[in-house]
Amino acid sequence: MNTAKRILILTGIALIACTMAFGVGYALFDEHQTLEGMGMYMAGGFMEAASGNMGAAFESLDAYGALSQEYRNEVHSHGHWGMLSLILIILGLMFDRVALSEKNGVMLASLLAFSTAAFPLGVLLQIGPAAGLGEILSVVGSVGMIIGLLVAVFGILKNTPNQTD
Amino acid sequence: MAQTEPSSIKAPDPLASNSQRLLTIGGILLVASGMLFGDIFAIFVLHPNNARIGEAMFAASQLIPAGDADGILAHFMAIGGYLENRGTKVDTHSHIIHMGYIALLLAMLQPWVALSDTTKRRTAWMFIIASILLPISIFSIHYIGLAYSPFEHIGWASISADACGAALAVAVFIQLWGLWKGARNNSDSPPTPKYLGDNNAAARVLLAGGLLLLVSGFLYGAAYAAWSQFGGGTSEVAILKAIVTQAAASNQDLLGAAFGDFGNYQMYRAINVAVHTHINEMGILLLLMSFVQSFVNYSNVVRNRWAKLAVLGGFGLPIGILLEINFGIVGSILADSFGFLMIVSLMAMLFGLLRHTGATDAQKGASA
Numbered sequence: 001m002n003t004a005k006r007i008l009i010l011t012g013i014a015l016i017a018c019t020m021a022f023g024v025g026y027a028l029f030d031e032h033q034t035l036e037g038m039g040m041y042m043a044g045g046f047m048e049a050a051s052g053n054m055g056a057a058f059e060s061l062d063a064y065g066a067l068s069q070e071y072r073n074e075v076h077s078h079g080h081w082g083m084l085s086l087i088l089i090i091l092g093l094m095f096d097r098v099a100l101s102e103k104n105g106v107m108l109a110s111l112l113a114f115s116t117a118a119f120p121l122g123v124l125l126q127i128g129p130a131a132g133l134g135e136i137l138s139v140v141g142s143v144g145m146i147i148g149l150l151v152a153v154f155g156i157l158k159n160t161p162n163q164t165d
Numbered sequence: 166m167a168q169t170e171p172s173s174i175k176a177p178d179p180l181a182s183n184s185q186r187l188l189t190i191g192g193i194l195l196v197a198s199g200m201l202f203g204d205i206f207a208i209f210v211l212h213p214n215n216a217r218i219g220e221a222m223f224a225a226s227q228l229i230p231a232g233d234a235d236g237i238l239a240h241f242m243a244i245g246g247y248l249e250n251r252g253t254k255v256d257t258h259s260h261i262i263h264m265g266y267i268a269l270l271l272a273m274l275q276p277w278v279a280l281s282d283t284t285k286r287r288t289a290w291m292f293i294i295a296s297i298l299l300p301i302s303i304f305s306i307h308y309i310g311l312a313y314s315p316f317e318h319i320g321w322a323s324i325s326a327d328a329c330g331a332a333l334a335v336a337v338f339i340q341l342w343g344l345w346k347g348a349r350n351n352s353d354s355p356p357t358p359k360y361l362g363d364n365n366a367a368a369r370v371l372l373a374g375g376l377l378l379l380v381s382g383f384l385y386g387a388a389y390a391a392w393s394q395f396g397g398g399t400s401e402v403a404i405l406k407a408i409v410t411q412a413a414a415s416n417q418d419l420l421g422a423a424f425g426d427f428g429n430y431q432m433y434r435a436i437n438v439a440v441h442t443h444i445n446e447m448g449i450l451l452l453l454m455s456f457v458q459s460f461v462n463y464s465n466v467v468r469n470r471w472a473k474l475a476v477l478g479g480f481g482l483p484i485g486i487l488l489e490i491n492f493g494i495v496g497s498i499l500a501d502s503f504g505f506l507m508i509v510s511l512m513a514m515l516f517g518l519l520r521h522t523g524a525t526d527a528q529k530g531a532s533a
Contacts, residue, residue, distance in 0.1 A: 006348050009274065009277075009344065010341070010344060010345065010348060013274075013337060013340060013341045013344060014341055016267060016337055017334050017337040017338045017341055020330055020333050020334035020337060021331075021334045023330055024327050024330040024331050024334065027319075027323065027326065027327055027330070028319065028323075028327050032318040032319055032323070033318055035245075035248075035249075035252075036318070039241060039244070039245045039248075042241065042405070043225075043237065043238055043241035045405060045406075045409055046225050046226065046229060046237045046241070046409060046412075047234040047237050047238065049229050049409035049410075049412065049413050050228065050229045050230075050231070050232045050233060050234050050237055050413075051232060051234065052232070052413070054409070054410070054413065057406075057409050058406055061402050061405045061406055061409070062402060064402065064405070065400070065401060065402035065405075068401070079259075079442075082263055083263075083445060083446075083449070086263075086266050086267065086270060086449055087379065087445075087449065089270050089274070090270065090449065090452050090453065093270075093273055093274075093456065094372075094452075094456075142386075142387055142390070145383065146383050146384065146387060149379060149380060149383055150380065153376050153379075153380060156372070156376065
């Protein structure tokens with residue numbers, strides 16, 4: 001296994017194991033509470049409106065919106081880490097077909113590995129105090145992933161196929 | 166018709182060892198059952214459930230002018246149940262398929278996992294059993310609820326799902342440990358497995374289709390994220406505020422319009438996320454299946470036909486989902502049909518792989 005393959009496959013497996021552990025922890029300690037909170041805030045908005053207090057109703061709906069965004073970010077981080085890690089391992093397995101020099105291959109593998117770790121982390125960080133850093137990481141990670149994938153596809157297409165049938 | 170020769174027993178193939186067979190066959194069955202579950206879920210649960218949520222919310226809004234807080238709470242309790250029903254079905258569908266993908270990838274990686282055959286086989290069993298129990302546990306969450314649970318927020322089904330998730334993480338960590346051991350020992354590096362250098366016509370069709378889908382899925386996701394961040398129209402909270410405002414004023418026409426906006430908002434979001442997800446998932450599946458084509462023991466013509474049908478299903482499924490925006494049920498029927506086509510293609514490939522294992526086992530028996 002050459003260096004580029006090693007980077008892609010080991011990073012991919014490590015990230016899958018980490019996102020599984022994250023999923024278990026999240027489901028145990030946060031998800032149910034978050035979903036209950038979302039339901040309470042939305043119902044609260046309607047109930048406050050029923051009591052004629054529109055200010056409190058709007059506050060409750062704003063809180064619902066913030067919690068709903070938080071929930072989406074957490075679920076998307078978990079999902080994207082898992083799926084991008086799968087793509088990382090698949091690219092690692094087929095890296096012999098990518099027509100790149102060893103140095104460029106290592107650079108491409110490093111870009112893809114960094115982007116796979118950074119994009120979902122950026123999405124997750126957007127719900128905390130480091131939201132600015134999270135936005136930067138998610139944009140850099142997604143651009144890195146798209147560029148990396150396009151380069152990998154170009155490298156695979158450049159590789160003349162060995163016609164076996 | 167040229168028949169595919171059974172691969173040499175010594176050549177590493179994705180079904181060479183017990184752990185590889187278990188992970189490959191288990192992985193394909195998991196993916197196929199996850200897709201079948203998705204088809205059934207979309208027809209019988211998703212659409213009726215969405216309608217019930219809309220109806221319950223509308224009924225709750227009708228109680229605002231009368232100040233009936235208890236009635237509103239009762240409707241939202243019902244909505245919570247509908248959302249949990251929907252959410253656990255979506256999670257069941259996605260987790261079965263994702264565990265199938267990981268099983269297939271672990272099967273491909275087995276030659277580099279520097280652990281004993283017994284450890285690899287036990288880890289593979291652990292992964293497959295946990296992969297089966299995880300979605301069953303998630304599915305049961307809605308039905309078991311908090312019955313006899315010692316905890317305030319999570320019931321026994323959730324605890325079981327978490328335990329399965331932990332077992333899966335442990336199985337993957339063991340594989341990572343084996344890969345790490347193998348990667349450190351360069352001198353003993355096994356030869357590149359035969360399936361990875363595979364370039365037959367069926368593999369090329371699946372490879373090209375998979376890569377095209379993945380690139381499209383990435384670009385679609387980026388475009389949707391940019392649109393929803395910078396130009397996504399009215400936000401969900403703004404629509405909800407309009408609903409409570411119009412309900413409090415008993416303005417039925419504007420309330421109806423606000424509910425129309427809410428329905429459209431939910432539909433666009435759900436469909437766009439589903440399209441993005443399904444493009445990528447179909448891309449990954451096609452790439453995974455491209456690795457095993459040399460071992461799908463059919464004639465080249467038949468093997469290529471199944472590969473092309475799988476590519477057709479892979480493109481057709483997300484296109485069908487996208488068409489639901491303008492064509493409603495017609496798009497759903499298309500998506501379900503292409504999903505079913507993909508399931509049939511997968512099962513045909515699995516059958517071809519089983520023919521291959523039969524042929525290699527017979528060869529082994531003859532030479533023993």
